[in-house]
Structure formats: structure tokens, C-alpha cells
Amino acid sequence: MTETSDHEHLHQYDPGHEHPLQADQDDSITYFKVMEAAVRNLLIEKKLITAEQIREKIEQMDARVPANGAKIIAKSWVDLEFKRKLLANPRKAIAEFGHDIGPLHLIVLENTEKVHNVVVCTLCSCYPRWILGLPPDWYKSREYRSRVVREPREVLQEFGTNISLDREVRVHDSTADMRYLVLPMRPKGSEGMTEDELVPLIGRDAMIGVTEVTV
Amino acid sequence: MERDFTARGNHDMGGLTAGEINKNEHDYALWEKRVDAIMMLLTNDLKIMTVDQLRKGIEALPPDAYDKMTYYERWISSITNGLVEAGVISTEELRSRMAKVSSEPLREKES
Amino acid sequence: MPQFTVGEKVRVLSQWPPSPPIHCRTPYYIRGCSGIIERYCGDFPNPEELAFGRVEPRNLSLYRVRFKQRDLWDSYQGGLSDMIDIEIYENWLEKI
Numbered sequence: 001m002t003e004t005s006d007h008e009h010l011h012q013y014d015p016g017h018e019h020p021l022q023a024d025q026d027d028s029i030t031y032f033k034v035m036e037a038a039v040r041n042l043l044i045e046k047k048l049i050t051a052e053q054i055r056e057k058i059e060q061m062d063a064r065v066p067a068n069g070a071k072i073i074a075k076s077w078v079d080l081e082f083k084r085k086l087l088a089n090p091r092k093a094i095a096e097f098g099h100d101i102g103p104l105h106l107i108v109l110e111n112t113e114k115v116h117n118v119v120v121c122t123l124c125s126c127y128p129r130w131i132l133g134l135p136p137d138w139y140k141s142r143e144y145r146s147r148v149v150r151e152p153r154e155v156l157q158e159f160g161t162n163i164s165l166d167r168e169v170r171v172h173d174s175t176a177d178m179r180y181l182v183l184p185m186r187p188k189g190s191e192g193m194t195e196d197e198l199v200p201l202i203g204r205d206a207m208i209g210v211t212e213v214t215v
Numbered sequence: 216m217e218r219d220f221t222a223r224g225n226h227d228m229g230g231l232t233a234g235e236i237n238k239n240e241h242d243y244a245l246w247e248k249r250v251d252a253i254m255m256l257l258t259n260d261l262k263i264m265t266v267d268q269l270r271k272g273i274e275a276l277p278p279d280a281y282d283k284m285t286y287y288e289r290w291i292s293s294i295t296n297g298l299v300e301a302g303v304i305s306t307e308e309l310r311s312r313m314a315k316v317s318s319e320p321l322r323e324k325e326s
Numbered sequence: 327m328p329q330f331t332v333g334e335k336v337r338v339l340s341q342w343p344p345s346p347p348i349h350c351r352t353p354y355y356i357r358g359c360s361g362i363i364e365r366y367c368g369d370f371p372n373p374e375e376l377a378f379g380r381v382e383p384r385n386l387s388l389y390r391v392r393f394k395q396r397d398l399w400d401s402y403q404g405g406l407s408d409m410i411d412i413e414i415y416e417n418w419l420e421k422i
Binding site for chain 3: 223224226227229230264265266267268270271272274275300301
């Protein structure tokens, strides 16, 4: 989203604000950054939250990275019993990795020779953040959310992914309490690789379903 | 099947025509992560707000504002509305605190 | 208890709630469309009540419903077997 054209508009919401709004850099002041600071200060002053709690939440956020998902996928490629568990009871299977998804439910979508899965949240930005971290900007964009339900193959092509017409493309719109992790197909040429060697091959985008894993 | 596409919310965009996907990404700024952290504390820990209240507040933004604001700008706007709605903070407290924050050097806000 | 069973054919209600702040989780593009129950996901608090901060919202059964892409879009260009799965609460579904 571009911000350069936003200044005039956002000033409507804050007539008294005199600073020109800047592109999204941490050293600039914007109306909504001021709002965040004000709300945070008020909540701390009212003893509802502490600065320490905010720091802890951010640390937890920073610890959630796509590599966490990659480890789960790699294990399921080399350990068929784990894969069976991951598909049957994802909550229990990922608990072995120390991940807790709280009240939400995880569904693991297995890509096969017959089906390719891809995940979207058309209404907002639901994402398996407890495993993969915060979603990429494009996942939350109008373009992705609008188009992938209607022309998934064209969208996949923009990510360099071509799915043959005889293979089903299955889109999952994450509208409610389920979260989705795509289990990509193990790539050809990776037969001799160990679990640890497989992990770095598995990128975030393959676990959303817009790409496939390659060696 | 032919359907009427005129009565949908601005946030409810599945199936609409749109341009090429911009795959550029930005690293989340600290203030954005703080917005996220505040929301997690308000919902999971304090149960003052629900995720659906956050969504409702975002969906209630004028379409123009929704499209022009960044993701976490929409969040903090909705969180703030929710807190005022719940009586946790007053509009007067918000107004005076925002004025105070605006007058301070930036590094104090970043602390 | 869930009122629909896996494999059952259902239609998404074609109701158009007033504009926000009414909040619901049924995307516009799927309203009025017919699909098959793919699975029952469990019972969850009604988001339409949660959105207004109700303390004890009613639990609703949530399903994943599978739709044929070719049934949704007249000009769908992809494969015949392409599908879309969407989570939909029971208050938006009817038997057909």
C-alpha cells in the first residue's frame, strides 16, 4: 500500500495534526503512531497492561518464523507416522514442537499429484501466525484476497507456479476458526536428503500454497 | 450463476477484479508490532475486546479510509474505538494524551 | 449437535445484512451458492454476537463447505475439478 498519496486524506481524521505524514519508517511521526503511543500509555497508566507484557508479546512474535513450519513439514516428509498424526490431529502433532494454537484449530492440507492447495482469507488476514509468524504484505493485499478465489491459477502463475489442468487447484478461504498449513509435496531430487537438509528448502510461500518446493 | 455484487462490504472483496499482486514486503516496524501486542493482551489476557470487535471496527471504516490506511493503522483505529466503546478510555483522555504524545520528542514515544 | 452431515448438499443463505457495523463471516461471493459439507469443524461462539462484545454468545456449529469453482464463476478458466472450501456457520446454511 502506498502512503505517499495518503497525507491529504488522513488529515481529515486529524485536523489539528501538523506534521506531514511520512512513508512507513520508524523515525517518522504519523497520526496513527501517535494514537498507538497514546493508547498504550493510557492502558499502562490504568494498570491494565505493562510495558514488560508488550515486550514479551513482541518477543513471542519475533520467535514465530516460517522455519518453525518448515521443521514440521520436513519431519512429516521423513517420518510417515508423524505425517499421519499431523494430518489426523494437527494440534497434538505440532505440540511436539512446542507450538500452541490456543482456541483456534489447525488443518493441514496435503498437496498430492492430484491436488494443489492454496490458502487465503478474503475477509481479513487469518493466517497460522502461531506457527509461521505474521503474514506477508501481499497475503493481506486487495489483489491477492480478491483474485485468488476466482482465478487461482493466474495468481499462482504470478508466483511462478504452474499447475497442470488435470490437477485440482483447491482454494481454502479461511473465514472463521480454522487456520491452514499447506503440506507441500517433497520435491524430486531430495530423496537422499536428511530432515535437517530439507528444512531450508521449505519456504513460507510453499506453506501458504502459492509455490511448490524445489531442490 | 449470475449474482448481484452491489451490496457487499468494502472489506469483503473475494471475487472482485484487481490488478497484479505486488510481492514487495516490508519488515514490520516496532510500532506495528506494539499494536499487535496490545490487541493480543486485550483479547487473550484481559478479555476486554474480541477479535470480531476488532474486525467489526475495521469493516466500519469508510471504504476510502480502509483502502488508504495501512494494515496496522486500521488495527489501532479499531482498537481505540473499541476501548472507547467499552468505556476503558474516554475520548477526552485520548484527545489530551495524543496531544501530549505529539508534543514530546519521538524517542520518548519509542521507549 | 451438528445438523448437517458430511457429503450433504447445502445452500448458503442469500441474505444481505445491513452494512457494517453488522459483522458476519460469510463472504459475499458465496451467498446463494450450493456446495457439499466437507467436514464439521466443531461448535464455536457466534462471531456475529462476539462482534458486539456479548459475554455469553451462542455456540454455532461450523462447517467447511466445498464448492465447484465452475458453479461460482461463469467464466472460470481453470480445471473442471477445481474447488473452493469455505468455513460457514450453520445459521447461514440450508438443506436443499
